[in-house]
Amino acid sequence: MNTPDAAVAFACLTAGGLYGLLGSMAFLRRQSLRGDVLAHGAWPGVLLAFALTGQRSPAILGLGALVSALGMNYLISFLERQFPRLKGDAAPALLLSGSFAVASVIWSLMQMHTEGLGQAGLKSFLLGQAASVQWQDTWSLILVFALATLSVLFFWRDLPGVLFDRDQAIIQGRPVKMIEWLLELLLAIAVVTGLTIVGVVVLSALFVAIPLAVRPFTHRFGPFLLASTLLGTMIGMATPWIVISLESGFGNSGRGIPTGPIFVLAASLLAFTSLLVAHFFARKSPKELPTP
Amino acid sequence: MNEPRQKEAKKTKSVVRLEDVTVAYGDRPALWDIDLDIPAGSLTAVVGPNGAGKTTLMKTMLGLLKPATGRVEILGLPVRDARGKVAFVPQRGAVDWDFPATVADIALMGTHAGLPWWKPLGVNEKGRAKLALDQVGLTSLSHRPLNQLSGGQQQRAFLARALAQNAPLLVLDEPFQGIDALTEKTMLALFQDLKAEGRSLIVVHHDLHTVRDLFDHCVLLNVRVVASGPTKTTLTDQNLRSTYGPRLGLDVARTSESPQSVQLRDS
Numbered sequence: 001m002n003t004p005d006a007a008v009a010f011a012c013l014t015a016g017g018l019y020g021l022l023g024s025m026a027f028l029r030r031q032s033l034r035g036d037v038l039a040h041g042a043w044p045g046v047l048l049a050f051a052l053t054g055q056r057s058p059a060i061l062g063l064g065a066l067v068s069a070l071g072m073n074y075l076i077s078f079l080e081r082q083f084p085r086l087k088g089d090a091a092p093a094l095l096l097s098g099s100f101a102v103a104s105v106i107w108s109l110m111q112m113h114t115e116g117l118g119q120a121g122l123k124s125f126l127l128g129q130a131a132s133v134q135w136q137d138t139w140s141l142i143l144v145f146a147l148a149t150l151s152v153l154f155f156w157r158d159l160p161g162v163l164f165d166r167d168q169a170i171i172q173g174r175p176v177k178m179i180e181w182l183l184e185l186l187l188a189i190a191v192v193t194g195l196t197i198v199g200v201v202v203l204s205a206l207f208v209a210i211p212l213a214v215r216p217f218t219h220r221f222g223p224f225l226l227a228s229t230l231l232g233t234m235i236g237m238a239t240p241w242i243v244i245s246l247e248s249g250f251g252n253s254g255r256g257i258p259t260g261p262i263f264v265l266a267a268s269l270l271a272f273t274s275l276l277v278a279h280f281f282a283r284k285s286p287k288e289l290p291t292p
Numbered sequence: 293m294n295e296p297r298q299k300e301a302k303k304t305k306s307v308v309r310l311e312d313v314t315v316a317y318g319d320r321p322a323l324w325d326i327d328l329d330i331p332a333g334s335l336t337a338v339v340g341p342n343g344a345g346k347t348t349l350m351k352t353m354l355g356l357l358k359p360a361t362g363r364v365e366i367l368g369l370p371v372r373d374a375r376g377k378v379a380f381v382p383q384r385g386a387v388d389w390d391f392p393a394t395v396a397d398i399a400l401m402g403t404h405a406g407l408p409w410w411k412p413l414g415v416n417e418k419g420r421a422k423l424a425l426d427q428v429g430l431t432s433l434s435h436r437p438l439n440q441l442s443g444g445q446q447q448r449a450f451l452a453r454a455l456a457q458n459a460p461l462l463v464l465d466e467p468f469q470g471i472d473a474l475t476e477k478t479m480l481a482l483f484q485d486l487k488a489e490g491r492s493l494i495v496v497h498h499d500l501h502t503v504r505d506l507f508d509h510c511v512l513l514n515v516r517v518v519a520s521g522p523t524k525t526t527l528t529d530q531n532l533r534s535t536y537g538p539r540l541g542l543d544v545a546r547t548s549e550s551p552q553s554v555q556l557r558d559s
Binding site: 157 | 318351354375376379380386387388391392393397401404406411412413437438439453457
């Protein structure tokens with residue numbers, strides 16, 4: 001049986017852990033949609049960086065992606081501040097489809113001018129193609145994961161307070177702005193670093209599916225974060241194996257199956273199962289404990 | 293020589309001081325030209341109809357909303373410098389109760405105020421949280437997850453968090469919503485104890501009967517400050533009429549003198 005490349009395997013499991021960790025906090029802040037905006041917002045940046053420089057180096061494309069993702073992230077806050085009418089998910093929804101529309105136009109224009117040059121490579125950003133991952137991508141993912149873990153440990157005591165009740169944390173004089181800014185920056189960097197594995201289209205489902213799968217089984221912040229990270233790692237570990245066995249199962253050696261959808265399907269299946277199990281257990285045991 | 297010091301002393305005697313404060317949401321003013329001086333060590337009730345700007349007033353005092361004009365001083369300090377010295381009990385709808393934490397975790401969050409972020413919670417903090425849970429009667433539920441609490445228990449968890457903060461000023465936005473009469477009585481007694489310790493409390497409250505009996509200071513608010521001062525001279529029929537409007541005001545005023553308490557609840 002075929003085995004996945006070591007670089008690919010490590011990249012996938014690190015990405016899974018990273019999305020589990022950061023996704024769980026975005027989930028608690030009810031900002032899962034922000035991850036979607038970051039991912040979709042990165043897409044025009046990737047294309048523009050390629051169009052302007054003509055190079056496909058991960059550093060240049062990554063920089064383009066990061067700048068445009070952070071730009072979209074800032075635009076959400078800006079729009080919500082300027083137009084209070086844009087409530088809830090209105091501004092993120094507008095920006096995520098808006099940036100995808102912009103990217104599609106750029107994509108078509110590029111196709112007219114460059115005759116398919118290098119587009120095969122760029123296409124892997126859309127749905128993720130782990131097979132194109134190289135060791136340097138893997139190392140950057142490991143670095144980002146280490147940074148995220150350190151930041152979480154750094155602000156460990158204040159994190160739950162800021163995520164649970166932002167106003168209260170401000171009143172208590174906690175470093176709320178700094179923590180929120182750090183979480184958003186980490187999320188943007190994580191999204192951009194993982195683009196080649198999961199792709200811009202389906203990435204944000206991970207931010208919801210992984211924390212959703214563990215939420216029914218833990219009632220504390222620490223275990224919730226840890227379980228979400230571990231589950232993400234496990235899904236990431238399984239993904240390249242699933243992709244390879246599917247490919248060989250269908251007699252396709254040409255690396256045809258995108259990694260992103262497999263990643264998301266595995267996570268969503270687990271989340272669905274976990275909700276079912278939780279529901280089943282909730283039926284069996286009385287939900288309300290006796291009040292003393 | 294002596295004058296500035298006297299001025300200083302006078303300043304610190306008031307726990308909250310607002311001068312010409314106006315707060316607006318868009319074009320609509322929520323608070324108009326507020327002048328307020330709440331003495332230290334008082335138990336103050338903030339009273340007014342729906343949409344009078346009571347929550348806005350709380351948020352402005354706490355520095356969560358920036359006034360369009362005017363000055364706010366808390367404990368003799370600008371709002372920013374008073375952070376960590378004020379404890380706040382919000383309405384319980386303000387947060388998502390599906391957060392993965394227990395009652396004890398919430399009480400512990402109160403002790404974070406004023407603690408450097410790198411310092412781990414010590415015996416002192418845990419002791420304060422424990423005492424606070426005991427004061428609101430939640431000790432037996434301290435390990436219960438938040439999403440399994442009733443409304444009244446959530447409200448008490450918030451109260452415990454504020455008590456654990458050990459702040460000289462407590463601000464409470466409708467702390468008795470969803471709380472049964474007996475617990476409300478215990479809480480009111482607790483407020484008296486806190487006041488006896490020299491702390492100041494500002495409470496948005498609707499029950500004019502208890503305001504009359506237990507609060508020594510009150511603020512009648514309807515976008516403007518209608519009246520503010522010692523309860524005896526402030527909570528008059530005429531002031532209530534100007535706060536709630538002529539017809540409703542009369543009802544409130546009449547019933548509030550009868551032994552039955554009047555409840556005017558928000559939403």
